[in-house]
Structures are given as structure tokens and as C-alpha cells.
Amino acid sequence: MHDTKLRRRLHRLQAPALLVRGDSDGLISADYLEGYARLLPHARTLTIPAAGHLPHLEQPQALTAAIHAFLKN
Numbered sequence: 001m002h003d004t005k006l007r008r009r010l011h012r013l014q015a016p017a018l019l020v021r022g023d024s025d026g027l028i029s030a031d032y033l034e035g036y037a038r039l040l041p042h043a044r045t046l047t048i049p050a051a052g053h054l055p056h057l058e059q060p061q062a063l064t065a066a067i068h069a070f071l072k073n
Contacts, residue, residue: 010039017043018070022051022058044070 017040021028030047037043048055048062055063 007039010036011041013040014042016070016073018067019043019045020055020063020066021045021047022053022055023047023049024051025053027053046070 017037019033019037019040021030021033033045033047037045046066048059048066051058051062
């Protein structure tokens with residue numbers, strides 16, 4: 001988030017990416033996440049319900065299911 005050159009470099013990433021946030025995340029807004037997703041050629045976003053900034057701790061099963069679904073596609 002503090003790399004000033006990151007936005008200019010993201011278009012180079014050709015691998016699919018899944019960007020995840022919790023729906024009550026106080027640090028990463030949905031708009032911020034979508035903004036970065038637009039910079040990645042093959043990005044998808046996901047908002048995990050009933051989670052904040054740590055969805056891997058707050059909703060591990062939902063996150064794991066989302067990751068498995070993403071990897072299958």
C-alpha cells in the first residue's frame with residue numbers, strides 16, 4: 001500500500017488474482033479494493049460477510065471455500 005510504483009506495475013501481472021476484504025474492514029474500503037482490481041488484468045474481488053480486516057481469522061471457512069472456488073476456475 002505504500003509502494004508508490006505499485007500502481008504502475010500491476011498491469012504486468014498476468015496470473016489470476018483474488019482480492020479479498022471483510023465487509024466491515026475499517027482499513028480497506030470496497031472502492032479501494034475495486035480500484036486495485038481494475039489495475040490487474042485478471043483480478044476478481046470478494047467481500048467476506050461478517051468479517052473485518054482479518055477474514056482469514058474471522059471467517060476462515062468462508063475464505064477457504066472462496067479460495068478453493070477461485071482456484072478451480
